[in-house]
Amino acid sequence: MSGGEPDFHDAPGRPVTGDRAGDVGADAAEASYDGGSDFAAGAGSAAGFDSDAAALWRVLSSRRDHRHFHPTPVPRETIERLLDVFAVAPSVGLSQPWQVTVVQDRAVREAVHAGFRDVRAAEAERFSGERRHLYDSLRLEGILQAPVGLVVSHLPPEGPVLGTTSMPAASEYSVVAAITLLWLAATAEGLGMGWVSLLDPQHLSDAVPLPAGARPLAYLCIGHPSRELDEPLLQTVGWARRRPLQVRWS
Numbered sequence: 001m002s003g004g005e006p007d008f009h010d011a012p013g014r015p016v017t018g019d020r021a022g023d024v025g026a027d028a029a030e031a032s033y034d035g036g037s038d039f040a041a042g043a044g045s046a047a048g049f050d051s052d053a054a055a056l057w058r059v060l061s062s063r064r065d066h067r068h069f070h071p072t073p074v075p076r077e078t079i080e081r082l083l084d085v086f087a088v089a090p091s092v093g094l095s096q097p098w099q100v101t102v103v104q105d106r107a108v109r110e111a112v113h114a115g116f117r118d119v120r121a122a123e124a125e126r127f128s129g130e131r132r133h134l135y136d137s138l139r140l141e142g143i144l145q146a147p148v149g150l151v152v153s154h155l156p157p158e159g160p161v162l163g164t165t166s167m168p169a170a171s172e173y174s175v176v177a178a179i180t181l182l183w184l185a186a187t188a189e190g191l192g193m194g195w196v197s198l199l200d201p202q203h204l205s206d207a208v209p210l211p212a213g214a215r216p217l218a219y220l221c222i223g224h225p226s227r228e229l230d231e232p233l234l235q236t237v238g239w240a241r242r243r244p245l246q247v248r249w250s
C-alpha cells in the first residue's frame with residue numbers, strides 16, 4: 001500500500017500475534033490474527049480510517065449466515081438492487097459466467113426442501129455419538145421460511161476464456177466471488193442471507209426450472225432475519241469455532 005491509504009493487514013487496533021519479523025521483506029514468519037471485530041465496534045473510524053472503510057468493515061463484520069427468517073416479503077425492487085452486484089462483480093476474463101433464478105413459488109421451495117431433507121439425512125450418518133446428537137439439533141437452512149430463494153448457476157461461456165487455461169475452475173470461482181458480494185449487499189440492506197449446500201445439484205436442477213447449460217452452484221435463502229447473530233451460529237451452538245488465520249510472510 002502507498003499514498004497513505006489504509007492497509008487493513010497493518011491496521012492499528014487489530015490484534016496481531018506471532019512474529020511479524022519486521023515487515024514486508026523480512027524473513028518468512030508465521031503470524032495469526034483473529035478477524036476484524038474491532039472494526040464492527042467502530043475502531044476503524046476511531047483509528048482514523050475514512051467513513052467508507054469503517055462502513056465496509058461494519059458490513060463485513062456483521063454479515064452472517066442466516067437460517068431464521070420473518071415471513072415479511074422482500075420487495076421486488078430490493079431483490080433487483082441486490083442482483084445489481086452481478087453487474088459490478090469480478091469474473092475471470094470478464095466472462096460473467098453466471099445465471100440467477102429467483103425462486104418465490106412455494107411448491108418449488110417445497111421441492112427444494114425435500115431434496116435438502118434427503119441430503120441432511122445422508123450427511124447425518126457421517127457423524128456419531130455426541131457429534132451426531134449435536135448435528136441433529138442444528139438448523140441448517142431456511143428454505144421454506146425465507147420469502148426468496150436464489151439459485152445461482154454457473155453458465156459456461158462459449159469459446160475460450162482469458163485466464164482459465166491453467167485454472168479452469170476460475171470460472172466457478174467467479175460465481176462464488178459474485179455471491180460473496182451479494183451476501184455483503186444483502187447485509188448492507190438489513191437483509192439476511194443463508195447459503196444452503198446440503199442439496200444435490202441434479203435434484204436442484206430438476207426442482208427449479210433452469211436454462212439449458214446452467215449448473216447450480218448455490219441455493220441462497222434471502223429475507224428479513226428473525227434472529228440477531230453476533231457470531232457464526234455454528235460457533236454459538238458449539239459445533240465449530242473461528243480460528244485465527246495462519247499467515248506466512250515471505
Ligand SMILES: Cc1cc2nc3c(=O)[nH]c(=O)nc-3n(C[C@H](O)[C@H](O)[C@H](O)COP(=O)(O)O)c2cc1C
Pocket residue numbers: 063064065066067139140141195196197198231232233234235
Ligand atoms: C459455500 C458455503 C456453503 C454453506 N452451506 C451451508 C449449509 O448448507 N447450511 C448452513 O447452515 N450453512 C451453510 N453455510 C454457512 C456456514 O456455515 C457459515 O458461513 C459459517 O458457519 C460461518 O458463519 P457466518 O457466515 O455467520 O460467519 C455455507 C457457507 C458457505 C460459504
